[in-house]
Amino acid sequence: MSSSSAPAEQLRLAGVQAREVLADALARRAFERQGHLKDTWRGVLTHRGGAVTVLDIALPPDFPFTVPVVKPLTRAAANVWAGQEIEEYHEASWSWHRERKGHLCLFERGDPTRLPWADPGTLFEQIEAWLDQDLDGWPDDEPALDMDRYFRGSGLTVLFGDLAPVAGRVVQLRPARYGCRIVGEPARPRRGKRGRLLPWPRSSALVLDLGELTSPIRDWSSLVASAGPDAEKLVSSVHGGIRELVLRYRRGESVGALALEARPQGDGVALRAHVTAPLDRASLQRRSHPRHAELGSLSVSVLGVGAVGSAVADLLHRSGVGHLELVDPDRLLPGNVIRHLAGHEHVGRAKVAAVKSVLMRTRPGTGCRIDAREDTVTTLADARTLLESVDLVVDATADATASTLLAAAASAGAGRAVSVAVLADGVAVRVDHWPAPGTGALPEPDLPPTAPGVYEAGCSSPVSTTPPAAVWEAAAVAARHAIDELLSIPHTAGEERRLHPRPSQ
Incomplete structure (x- = not known):
């Protein structure tokens, strides 16, 4: 047997075994295979209070990886099958818990690694529970709207x-x-020439x-x-x-x-x-953040909207922050778009304008106010002004000067900031809170040495080889910490997450 056919044979054997187990259980319950319908069994199920219902149970081709199809017979069809009037017969109602073709909705689509219907006992327990609920008229029914x-x-x-x-x-x-x-x-x-309705x-x-x-x-x-x-x-x-x-x-x-x-x-x-x-806006907000109403009254300045900063801005916008200020002096270049929120159609634009455009076009109904400013932080005065103007600053500059100035100003009481960085070209991501809580700041990172990089025209440092996945992981960690800070949720001094060791050269 070739290696490519081994998985198919393994799945086939699993299906055969599961079918045999369920077939044995159906036979023990006096269900009979229907000759004209392949893999369909019919029998009587007695449930609460002596009520009985005749069921067809069909095994789909991909059983046990797909759910058996269980369809109850009407009273008339059941009587014809039995050749007599069935006393105490419960005819299943056409409730919200039946599919278009009449079979029962028995299992929620949950954990794909679990196949509860493959166990005959569990399957019949679920069928009996469905019929008992139907007898009671489905009390406390959840309002499915599909x-x-x-x-x-x-x-x-x-x-x-x-x-x-x-x-x-x-x-x-x-x-x-x-x-x-x-x-x-x-x-x-609409009316025609003589006033007739069209x-x-x-x-x-x-x-x-x-x-x-x-x-x-x-x-x-x-x-x-x-x-x-x-x-x-x-x-x-x-x-x-x-x-x-x-x-x-x-x-x-x-x-x-x-x-x-x-x-x-x-x-x-x-x-x-x-x-x-x-x-409507309420439908958008339902999917944002459980405390979107509070976030909607708060303001965040994202300093540096490169790869990480643009993703942070996107996540905060999705979460319901009411006012976003985007601050960055640079323009979007072709190489940026691999990791950046904005695509190739924005090349040449200011990064802040590009990110604002993407956010406004993607989710125009959120009500978030977005300001774009081509600027950065170069002095302590800049840092203080920025911190004092918003509820929180997210530093995604990867610029030592700007980060040092913000940390100093925040620690002196000018405001609150969260700093995010991807370290060693994606080996780790790190978030720091400024000012640091009473427990103290995070220890300095212990990182492997970086390999020599490639320089491109217009760049004073090597091109980062950070994978896009590391960028978005850093942004997700930063957005979570930023929201915790905004909502005064207790948090640590930050978080450093090692993604993987640098591969040997």
Whole structure:
């Protein structure tokens, strides 16, 4: 056997063994293999209170690395299979915990190294727990808001803000890049020469508020039933030419949205789902930092926005810092873009302008104010002024003069600073706090000697061979320490992280 086929054979044997184990367990529970369906077993499961449910359990080709498909039969189908009326039969509801084709949602996608469904006992415990929860009507159900999974996808994405003000109205879906549509303002009806109403443009969408949903929408009939008093408007709009629907709904305190393409087809309406995503600032802030509201009132000056400094600025911007000041005298050169936040299209610009442009373009809705200043620190007065003007200075200059001046001014009480550096071309990264806490400063680093480097035109020192990964690791450590300092979270004097020993030459 070749070395390339060994892993495939190992995976095949693991699958065969797992199938045999589960097949034995199913047979012991009186489940029968369905001759017309390969690797599908059918049997009766008795659960709480003597309730029974007939299940089909299908093993996918990649079992045990993918989850078995468990689908309950309806009462009618179960009676036909049994050849008699099954007493105490529990017909599983079409709850939020079933997939589009009807099988049960049994396992969360968690640790990929664990395969709990491969153990027959665990699998049946989970099925019984699902059925018991279904008997109880799913109390304390979490409000999953992904109803698009019950439909075939369209490949488009609909972005929206607050839908409540436009509920019951026809709006325009404004085209955006990469297959996106943005829910716009209410559209005005169009009229012809004699005042007759003209059909709505194809880009029009009807927005409805469905209120609280107790079960998911899966097709046209369940959508009409869920529309309540707006059902007549929904039906007449779709049959009158509206082809796009944006539906607002609630599950408890959570608000969701479902965007559908609707096309009349025979006696019904075929539906396809668009991906939906909120476009408001609150949705951005949810993904920033748990204490983004506090960070939004604070200011940080990033001194030196080269490779490390630009990445620090990016992380602070993502985390919700309300005011960023970028300070650096240099311009972006072609060799910088390998490790820098800004790309080749910014070559020749001031680094501060390039970083500001990237941050503003990438996340325009954060509300962060960004100032760019082509300058540096060359005197104690400069250091004091900079420290006194903001809540925190992040020193990413890798310049001994600027760092010494900032450390002296901060230690004298002018303000707070965090300094970050990549050491010995990526052997280690280090962060220091100024002024140092009462426990004292970090000890001086113990580093291997650096190898002779390559000089480029315009450079007074060798080109750094620091790997890009070390740059971003340094930036991540610095951003964490900066946020701890800003939020007065207890911290040490800093952190030195050895990434790897320098390889022998």
